[in-house]
Amino acid sequence: MRRVNVRVDATAGVRVLSGVHVAEGDPVGKELNTRETVRSPISGIVEFITFDSDTHTLIVTIRSNCHELSLKH
Amino acid sequence: MKRRIFAKWGATFLLLATFFTGWAMAAAPDGEMPKNVILMIGDGMGFPQLTLGKLAKGSLAIEECQVGGAMTTQPLPSSGVITDSAAAGTALATGYKTNNGIISQTPEGKTLYTVLENARDKGKATGLVTTTRITHATPAVFATHIDDRDNENAIAEQYVDSGVDILLGGGLRHFIPKGQQGSKRNDEKDLVKEMEAKGYAFVKDRQGLLDAANNEGKILGLSKGSHMSYELDRDPAKEPSIAEMTEAAIEALKKDPEGFFLMVEGGRIDHASHANDAPTTMADMVAFDEAVKAALDFAKADGNTLVIVTADHANGGLSIGMGEKQWAKPEVLFAVKGSAEEKIAPMLKKDPSPEAIKRIAAEYMGVTDLSDEEVAAIQQGLTVEGEWTATDPIVAVINVRAHTGWTTHEHDGCMVPLFAYGPGSALFSGTKDNTYIGKTIFQLQGGVAKKVAFAVLSDLHMALNEPENTWKMFHYNQDVLSWAIDEINERQDIDFVLVPGDLTKDSEPYNHRAVKAMLDKLNVPYYVIPGNHDVKKDWMPQGNLGVADFARYYAGRGYDGSGKSWYSVDPVPGLQLIGLDSASDPKFSNSWGGKVSDEQLKWLEEELKANKGKKVIVMVHHALIKHEGKDDPRNYAENADAVKKILREGGVKTVITGHLHVTDIAEEDGLYDISSPAISSYPLAYRVMELSGDELSVNTFWYPDSLVREMAKTELVKAKETKTGAEQVGELSDRSFAINLGEKELTAVGAISK
Numbered sequence: 001m002r003r004v005n006v007r008v009d010a011t012a013g014v015r016v017l018s019g020v021h022v023a024e025g026d027p028v029g030k031e032l033n034t035r036e037t038v039r040s041p042i043s044g045i046v047e048f049i050t051f052d053s054d055t056h057t058l059i060v061t062i063r064s065n066c067h068e069l070s071l072k073h
Numbered sequence: 074m075k076r077r078i079f080a081k082w083g084a085t086f087l088l089l090a091t092f093f094t095g096w097a098m099a100a101a102p103d104g105e106m107p108k109n110v111i112l113m114i115g116d117g118m119g120f121p122q123l124t125l126g127k128l129a130k131g132s133l134a135i136e137e138c139q140v141g142g143a144m145t146t147q148p149l150p151s152s153g154v155i156t157d158s159a160a161a162g163t164a165l166a167t168g169y170k171t172n173n174g175i176i177s178q179t180p181e182g183k184t185l186y187t188v189l190e191n192a193r194d195k196g197k198a199t200g201l202v203t204t205t206r207i208t209h210a211t212p213a214v215f216a217t218h219i220d221d222r223d224n225e226n227a228i229a230e231q232y233v234d235s236g237v238d239i240l241l242g243g244g245l246r247h248f249i250p251k252g253q254q255g256s257k258r259n260d261e262k263d264l265v266k267e268m269e270a271k272g273y274a275f276v277k278d279r280q281g282l283l284d285a286a287n288n289e290g291k292i293l294g295l296s297k298g299s300h301m302s303y304e305l306d307r308d309p310a311k312e313p314s315i316a317e318m319t320e321a322a323i324e325a326l327k328k329d330p331e332g333f334f335l336m337v338e339g340g341r342i343d344h345a346s347h348a349n350d351a352p353t354t355m356a357d358m359v360a361f362d363e364a365v366k367a368a369l370d371f372a373k374a375d376g377n378t379l380v381i382v383t384a385d386h387a388n389g390g391l392s393i394g395m396g397e398k399q400w401a402k403p404e405v406l407f408a409v410k411g412s413a414e415e416k417i418a419p420m421l422k423k424d425p426s427p428e429a430i431k432r433i434a435a436e437y438m439g440v441t442d443l444s445d446e447e448v449a450a451i452q453q454g455l456t457v458e459g460e461w462t463a464t465d466p467i468v469a470v471i472n473v474r475a476h477t478g479w480t481t482h483e484h485d486g487c488m489v490p491l492f493a494y495g496p497g498s499a500l501f502s503g504t505k506d507n508t509y510i511g512k513t514i515f516q517l518q519g520g521v522a523k524k525v526a527f528a529v530l531s532d533l534h535m536a537l538n539e540p541e542n543t544w545k546m547f548h549y550n551q552d553v554l555s556w557a558i559d560e561i562n563e564r565q566d567i568d569f570v571l572v573p574g575d576l577t578k579d580s581e582p583y584n585h586r587a588v589k590a591m592l593d594k595l596n597v598p599y600y601v602i603p604g605n606h607d608v609k610k611d612w613m614p615q616g617n618l619g620v621a622d623f624a625r626y627y628a629g630r631g632y633d634g635s636g637k638s639w640y641s642v643d644p645v646p647g648l649q650l651i652g653l654d655s656a657s658d659p660k661f662s663n664s665w666g667g668k669v670s671d672e673q674l675k676w677l678e679e680e681l682k683a684n685k686g687k688k689v690i691v692m693v694h695h696a697l698i699k700h701e702g703k704d705d706p707r708n709y710a711e712n713a714d715a716v717k718k719i720l721r722e723g724g725v726k727t728v729i730t731g732h733l734h735v736t737d738i739a740e741e742d743g744l745y746d747i748s749s750p751a752i753s754s755y756p757l758a759y760r761v762m763e764l765s766g767d768e769l770s771v772n773t774f775w776y777p778d779s780l781v782r783e784m785a786k787t788e789l790v791k792a793k794e795t796k797t798g799a800e801q802v803g804e805l806s807d808r809s810f811a812i813n814l815g816e817k818e819l820t821a822v823g824a825i826s827k
Binding site: 005010011012013014018047048049050056058061 | 153155156157173174221223299300341344347348414415453454457458459461462463464465466481482483484
């Protein structure tokens with residue numbers, strides 16, 4: 001199982017909720033300073049969304065679903 | 074009684090005292106103007122957060138406010154519909170919206186004057202209190218100006234010279250030099266020392282603050298490197314509560330005989346809501362309410378203090394209670410002894426064993442029935458790489474038991490509470506937009522202390538590819554306009570620009586596009602109205618712009634985009650600009666003449682009533698008062714007398730006009746028609762007007778290329794070989810003059826030929 005953490009601005013624009021599936025390249029949220037869209041680097045399930053008050057950002061934890069895909073094959 | 078004053082080219086007029094009658098700001102409806110203003114902002118405090126507080130306390134201090142309502146919070150549309158604290162705070166502090174991430178500036182970079190700065194400039198004491206870093210967005214918007222809220226080192230530097238008397242919160246890390254433990258600076262600046270040198274007492278803990286508040290002088294209190302602790306985690310022996318900071322700030326500020334402005338932010342309500350942490354949200358909400366109580370206690374005893382309680386935005390989409398009979402369970406929330414983010418998660422991270430998780434849940438969360446699934450979920454969160462821990466599974470344990478739910482980890486777009494107590498509080502009843510708060514505080518402070526400056530660019534007559542010059546210098550007007558725009562941009566003191574019509578030769582779309590592209594290079598907002606050359610006349614090609622096209626094309630430049638060709642806006646706090654359309658009346662569809670429509674007159678009457686007591690400038694293309702040597706009736710609005718009657722009854726003293734291409738001021742029974750020189754014809758000039766208190770100065774600036782200016786003069790004389798023409802080019806205008814500034818009626822000293 002592979003996990004990645006994606007950091008996005010906490011104000012607004014997070015496109016995902018905990019428990020949803022995302023595909024690689026799907027928008028996750030907005031980058032803190034540039035306001036550019038942050039995209040999921042992997043396909044998987046959004047496992048956690050955690051607030052970091054120090055930076056006013058949300059850390060989106062995405063767990064890869066490669067394992068499940070391989071089982072289907 | 075009619076008088077007129079010709080301007081000496083390049084000279085300065087000063088029109089004083091009664092020039093803008095009624096420019097003292099409107100009083101509160103009950104006639105009360107508070108000496109002190111305390112603005113209390115619960116960051117992220119939507120109505121649900123307020124409800125959590127009530128759930129905890131039964132009755133909130135906030136409920137003692139005499140006036141209640143709601144407030145909308147959207148930022149500028151370019152930032153979407155959900156605001157951050159920077160844009161929302163800017164609206165509260167300045168009365169103007171900006172984009173997310175920007176601290177009290179327009180998106181173009183223009184500094185927005187704040188209510189705290191206004192209080193300071195009026196000689197009042199000022200203070201900022203927060204439970205976040207003092208460099209965080211909400212406190213920052215009141216005393217600093219920057220395009221990036223995250224540049225907190227720069228914000229800290231701006232505080233040094235801000236003149237704010239009391240600064241209390243966290244954020245020490247942005248004030249101490251690189252290399253010092255905990256510093257986030259990348260230079261050797263020691264801002265604490267710099268501020269001590271400016272007379273600030275620096276305190277780092279609760280006792281230090283309590284001691285300093287009893288002494289005279291300024292205080293810099295920074296209790297933590299980053300944010301102050303969540304209320305649940307706070308050590309009361311070391312860190313002051315937000316209520317204690319509020320009391321200390323009031324104690325220090327109330328010594329100023331002129332009064333004070335104080336902003337208090339409950340900043341961590343927002344953070345706990347981002348984390349969906351209900352008990353921590355509740356505790357910080359209650360702590361904020363205790364601070365409100367401290368402010369209200371003072372206001373009640375003082376009798377001359379306005380307390381406003383509101384939020385910058387809502388957060389989390391919090392819901393309280395589940396189902397028909399499952400009201401929230403505050404006892405579940407009360408049992409929690411620490412925040413998920415800063416206390417419980419770090420403890421769990423040290424020992425993620427099931428036994429430790431159950432023990433900590435029982436001891437710090439009051440939960441003794443943790444299921445195996447919940448333990449497993451928490452363990453999963455603890456395995457995430459990094460120094461932090463996923464808090465979702467931890468807060469879920471509480472939310473499910475307390476019947477509290479969240480739809481997002483972000484800010485939400487719901488309206489927020491708005492309460493007020495004390496003199497002027499009646500102005501805050503009902504539903505308001507966040508900009509209303511800043512504007513109304515300015516109003517209750519008795520107007521803006523800052524000097525306001527605006528430029529006037531008139532009769533531009535953009536004419537691309539025009540084969541010949543006439544007395545309008547079509548071949549040079551782009552150069553002249555560029556020069557004027559460059560000069561205005563180089564100045565740092567211009568707040569906005571007025572363009573009182575005739576932007577184009579004959580309303581050609583390509584000329585509108587060209588002139589708008591040039592005006593868009595201005596670093597400050599500009600406002601336009603149509604001249605007779607800006608709207609299609611009967612003989613013009615079909616594709617030329619009609620008046621509704623004009624109003625839509627210049628949307629945001631006074632116009633709302635609906636196509637309505639007149640407007641009322643406030644380009645700076647306390648100053649109302651009314652733009653009228655005298656160019657499109659059907660009666661003059663074949664003529665250069667003009668008229669202000671009856672519909673506008675009715676609207677104008679009502680608009681002036683609504684702005685009674687405010688300073689009002691009216692901009693209209695056609696002149697309203699006779700200017701010497703300008704006898705053609707097409708120079709004047711046909712119904713000028715009706716317009717003037719409404720303006721006088723509405724307390725207006727100043728009308729900015731174009732059309733005539735003359736640098737002149739005419740007065741009639743206390744109303745002044747300030748006719749603008751043209752960019753496109755001799756003397757190729759623009760004006761800058763400065764308003765300081767009730768004093769208005771008018772300065773005219775000539776295009777510096779004397780060769781082109783002489784050509785323009787020659788063309789004008791050639792075109793208008795009449796006495797009027799001669800007067801226009803300056804023979805009369807070069808006379809010396811002076812104006813008695815202290816009397817109601819202007820008195821021109823020096824000969825004025827008739």
